[in-house]
Amino acid sequence: MSLSxxxxxxxxxxxxKGDIIFCEHEPGDSFYLIQSGRVHISRVMGEIEKTIDILxxxxxxxxxxxxxxxxxxxxxxxxxxxxxxxxxxANFEILMRGxxxxxxxLLKLFSKRIYDQRRRFMILTxxxxxxxxxxxxxxxxxxxxxxxxxxEKREFKTSIDDIAHWAGLPTDKCREVINHFVSQRRIEVxxxxxxxxxxxxxxxxxxARRRAASS
Amino acid sequence: xxxxxxxxxxxxxxxxxxxxxxxxYILKTGRISLTSEDIETGQEVRDFIQTGEFFGVKSAxxxxxxxxxxxxxxxxxxxxxxxxxxxxFVAQNTxxxxxxxxxxxxxxxxxxxxxxxxxxxxxxxxxxxxxxSIGEYYLKKRMYPQAVHVFRRYLTYYPSGKFATEAxxxxxxxxxxxxxxxxxxxxxxxxxxxxxxxxxxxxxxxPELSETAKLYYNAVSVFSQNNFAEALKQFKKIADAGVDExxxxxxxxxxxxxxxxxxxxxQCIRHFTAMVQSYPKMPDLPDALFYVxxxxxxxxxxxxxxxxxxxxxSMASEDNPIRRKAQKAVRTLEERKK
Numbered sequence: 001m002s003l004s005x006x007x008x009x010x011x012x013x014x015x016x017k018g019d020i021i022f023c024e025h026e027p028g029d030s031f032y033l034i035q036s037g038r039v040h041i042s043r044v045m046g047e048i049e050k051t052i053d054i055l056x057x058x059x060x061x062x063x064x065x066x067x068x069x070x071x072x073x074x075x076x077x078x079x080x081x082x083x084x085x086x087x088x089x090a091n092f093e094i095l096m097r098g099x100x101x102x103x104x105x106l107l108k109l110f111s112k113r114i115y116d117q118r119r120r121f122m123i124l125t126x127x128x129x130x131x132x133x134x135x136x137x138x139x140x141x142x143x144x145x146x147x148x149x150x151x152e153k154r155e156f157k158t159s160i161d162d163i164a165h166w167a168g169l170p171t172d173k174c175r176e177v178i179n180h181f182v183s184q185r186r187i188e189v190x191x192x193x194x195x196x197x198x199x200x201x202x203x204x205x206x207x208a209r210r211r212a213a214s215s
Numbered sequence: 216x217x218x219x220x221x222x223x224x225x226x227x228x229x230x231x232x233x234x235x236x237x238x239x240y241i242l243k244t245g246r247i248s249l250t251s252e253d254i255e256t257g258q259e260v261r262d263f264i265q266t267g268e269f270f271g272v273k274s275a276x277x278x279x280x281x282x283x284x285x286x287x288x289x290x291x292x293x294x295x296x297x298x299x300x301x302x303x304f305v306a307q308n309t310x311x312x313x314x315x316x317x318x319x320x321x322x323x324x325x326x327x328x329x330x331x332x333x334x335x336x337x338x339x340x341x342x343x344x345x346x347x348s349i350g351e352y353y354l355k356k357r358m359y360p361q362a363v364h365v366f367r368r369y370l371t372y373y374p375s376g377k378f379a380t381e382a383x384x385x386x387x388x389x390x391x392x393x394x395x396x397x398x399x400x401x402x403x404x405x406x407x408x409x410x411x412x413x414x415x416x417x418x419x420x421x422p423e424l425s426e427t428a429k430l431y432y433n434a435v436s437v438f439s440q441n442n443f444a445e446a447l448k449q450f451k452k453i454a455d456a457g458v459d460e461x462x463x464x465x466x467x468x469x470x471x472x473x474x475x476x477x478x479x480x481x482q483c484i485r486h487f488t489a490m491v492q493s494y495p496k497m498p499d500l501p502d503a504l505f506y507v508x509x510x511x512x513x514x515x516x517x518x519x520x521x522x523x524x525x526x527x528x529s530m531a532s533e534d535n536p537i538r539r540k541a542q543k544a545v546r547t548l549e550e551r552k553k
Binding site: 107114 | 278320329
């Protein structure tokens, strides 16, 4: 990716391999564009650290800092020596103005985040916990267009921790609900993925609960 | 491929809610409405597209299904872009992107607030506890530089927070372990194995905080907010209960500090004197003696004060900060004499 960013050297920040760029839960007021090196994005869940993404040069992270007072939702750690440009609410416009490619990247990220948040909102408005968990699966299906749309079966490379996070439930509670679906043979939990047997059943189930709730 | 001009008759539909599509449109002429449902109430919301306005942008760029249906109200001319065509088009028109960025970031802010309001108190993460637990995670994984970094940040954000005392202790421990063993090596800090035999195999997990420990750290937090009267009550309760010797001793020590900060000098002297007799090996002994010295000084008994400061200088190790404090106190007393 060729970027004429020499004018932005004053925003450059270098991190050494292993450095924490930011960590989950700390307040965030800046976001970053990677110029060289890779960044490991992860979340700590109890005793394990789960990789969410490995970002390459040209990618943006920490963009939720555009919102005030939002704690970071993940750790960002330098995998190599990493050179970034660091921006905040006050100065990001300066960068974006001269760099349509970066502005476009940010626009795409915001589009995705707005969807994520809207979808999260809809999930959380469901009081019925089974419907809530079911709707998380539907959301995962919507954002993974690579799956065979002609089949009723959907597979998710996800874990119960992830589902619980999206559903706003404690992991134990979420596991309980998923076990219920398993006992009904609607879902199969495997070591590396979760299989939903028939997406249409879930669509109907969630739609019915949502209607019941709003009426 | 190039952007395509298209005509739609009145009452036709450009796309439906739920469709997957990567097309973006701009309205040239005609009337088009976007119909969606409010995510909270389920009520129908209708927006009208202005001439020259883009629509279908977010779902195309974010690669998710349409959230609204685009209905043609009166014969319309639109230009249809693929995502790459749209990118090329707006690349020459940064003003358009900036405007969209502003609109999108505002939308993101609004929806984020709505989500936060919906999360009930217990579902909301506690960022303070969260940050501390990440430090603990790194410490357990023996990633000392990372642990030091996180505890430092914790102390920057929450200098008198719930876990401030623990965080400071853990930071020091991580610094020492990093020097002594190097990253990824050595015993897991904080486990019995680490205390007893440094070469022993690491234990997989540290035990959770006991109830007594929680009470203790809560009282420490109250103390750090300068609410000494309340802290005194809480430490007294822990010490009186005597459930866990470690925290009994810690609480007794803190009790003395509360008396001192409340200006109850006689009480403070009596308390620490009794404590030193009961627990001659208490870890904070020099500090306790320093408080006693300070109390005598406040009461105008300089000779006794000096006696306690000398005692500290004879027992505290070189690197104990209390030593410098005692030295300074002795100097001040001598200057006052002159």
